[in-house]
Amino acid sequence: MVGKERIYLSPPHLSGWEERFVRDAFASNWVAPLGPQVDAFEREVADYVGAKGGVSTNTGTAAIHMALRLAGTAAQDTVFCSALTFVASASPILYLGAAPVFIDSEPATWNMSKDALQRAFRDAEQDGRMPKAVIVVNLYGQSADLGPISEICRRYKVPLIEDAAESLGATYRGKASGTIGQFGIYSFNGNKLITTSGGGMLVSNDQQALEKAKFWATQARDPARHYQHSELGYNYRLSNLLAAVGRGQLQVIEERIAARRLVFERYHQALHDIEGIEFMPEAPFGRATRWLTALWLHPGRCAVTAGQLVEALEAENIEARPVWKPLHLQPLFQGCRYYPHSAGESVSERLFQNGICLPSGSNLSEAAQERVIDCVRRSLQNGPGAQGAMFEYGKGGR
Numbered sequence: 157m158v159g160k161e162r163i164y165l166s167p168p169h170l171s172g173w174e175e176r177f178v179r180d181a182f183a184s185n186w187v188a189p190l191g192p193q194v195d196a197f198e199r200e201v202a203d204y205v206g207a208k209g210g211v212s213t214n215t216g217t218a219a220i221h222m223a224l225r226l227a228g229t230a231a232q233d234t235v236f237c238s239a240l241t242f243v244a245s246a247s248p249i250l251y252l253g254a255a256p257v258f259i260d261s262e263p264a265t266w267n268m269s270k271d272a273l274q275r276a277f278r279d280a281e282q283d284g285r286m287p288k289a290v291i292v293v294n295l296y297g298q299s300a301d302l303g304p305i306s307e308i309c310r311r312y313k314v315p316l317i318e319d320a321a322e323s324l325g326a327t328y329r330g331k332a333s334g335t336i337g338q339f340g341i342y343s344f345n346g347n348k349l350i351t352t353s354g355g356g357m358l359v360s361n362d363q364q365a366l367e368k369a370k371f372w373a374t375q376a377r378d379p380a381r382h383y384q385h386s387e388l389g390y391n392y393r394l395s396n397l398l399a400a401v402g403r404g405q406l407q408v409i410e411e412r413i414a415a416r417r418l419v420f421e422r423y424h425q426a427l428h429d430i431e432g433i434e435f436m437p438e439a440p441f442g443r444a445t446r447w448l449t450a451l452w453l454h455p456g457r458c459a460v461t462a463g464q465l466v467e468a469l470e471a472e473n474i475e476a477r478p479v480w481k482p483l484h485l486q487p488l489f490q491g492c493r494y495y496p497h498s499a500g501e502s503v504s505e506r507l508f509q510n511g512i513c514l515p516s517g518s519n520l521s522e523a524a525q526e527r528v529i530d531c532v533r534r535s536l537q538n539g540p541g542a543q544g545a546m547f548e549y550g551k552g553g554r
């Protein structure tokens with residue numbers, strides 16, 4: 157490990173424009189929360205994705221919370237949510253005292269299985285207990301197959317919330333990821349395609365709903381000169397300084413997407429011929445950003461497990477990650493209902509057991525990527541080293 161520079165999974169990548177916008181914010185003394193940079197950032201993101209408007213928040217998680225509340229979620233309700241995702245997709249369901257029902261992935265997109273969703277709705281109808289919303293996640297920069305998914309939601313009159321935290325810039329049949337459901341959310345956390353260091357946004361074509369979200373996110377202050385509150389609010393707004401950083405990042409978003417796609421192309425070129433490796437497919441319905449290059453290893457056909465490969469990369473000071481541990485397997489969500497893709501197939505569990513995400517930053521140099529590729533090839537040819545044999549993340553725990 158000594159002497160080898162660390163290669164990160166998805167580090168921030170500055171454009172040089174950020175300082176200009178931040179300087180404007182300082183020059184105008186607008187360093188306090190809200191202000192012209194926030195307004196401009198909201199307008200620019202909404203314009204980029206083709207939504208009527210946006211409300212920026214201090215995290216993507218907060219934006220999901222606001223979307224769920226707009227959908228009317230309250231204690232004792234249920235919400236359908238993709239199983240294969242980061243915890244933040246579902247924790248706001250718990251904030252509201254509601255219960256998640258997890259929906260598996262399908263093999264073609266790694267995203268929500270419409271078959272599993274349909275079964276969940278049929279059961280909900282039978283039980284007379286419709287969910288308040290469906291949260292669909294667009295994983296690793298690729299949209300879910302939202303045509304059939306939104307059709308199902310429309311049929312049951314349940315609002316669709318797109319967790320597009322990982323898919324800003326992706327498209328689905330010509331539309332921007334995040335703009336197909338009633339509400340979409342983006343994250344500008346440090347590891348995302350573009351970052352404000354921390355931040356998020358709720359987008360929608362429903363201006364009235366956005367106004368309401370802005371109200372809740374700003375402590376729900378009634379329009380009175382004295383401090384008066386009739387509803388429960390939150391302190392969720394984005395700082396004007398961070399919005400300035402986001403505007404600088406947004407200037408180069410198309411370049412960032414092109415760079416991530418190129419990183420994927422290089423991995424694919426160099427590794428696709430190895431027996432037992434399968435990359436996350438790019439569905440024909442749109443453009444994936446390849447925010448992260450993800451792949452899975454056929455168990456039994458590869459010399460190492462995905463867990464051993466992560467360890468082998470770590471030994472070379474390279475940060476790789478398992479695919480998200482499905483939420484229905486998380487201790488936090490023990491006892492929650494789960495609908496697998498089919499009776500005999502749980503896609504999210506297979507992807508978790510065997511999947512891996514490789515360093516995918518838009519600033520990953522070719523030389524650094526060569527180091528990753530070399531290590532992956534060597535591991536898959538030679539099998540696990542001493543440290544690899546000790547660790548398998550699929551095992552142990554729930």
Ligand SMILES: *Cc1c(COP(=O)(O)O)cnc(C)c1O
Binds near residue numbers: 215218354355
């Ligand atoms: C990053 C992420 C979030 C949360 O965004 P934050 O801005 O970190 O709160 C939510 N969902 C998914 C799928 C994410 O990857």
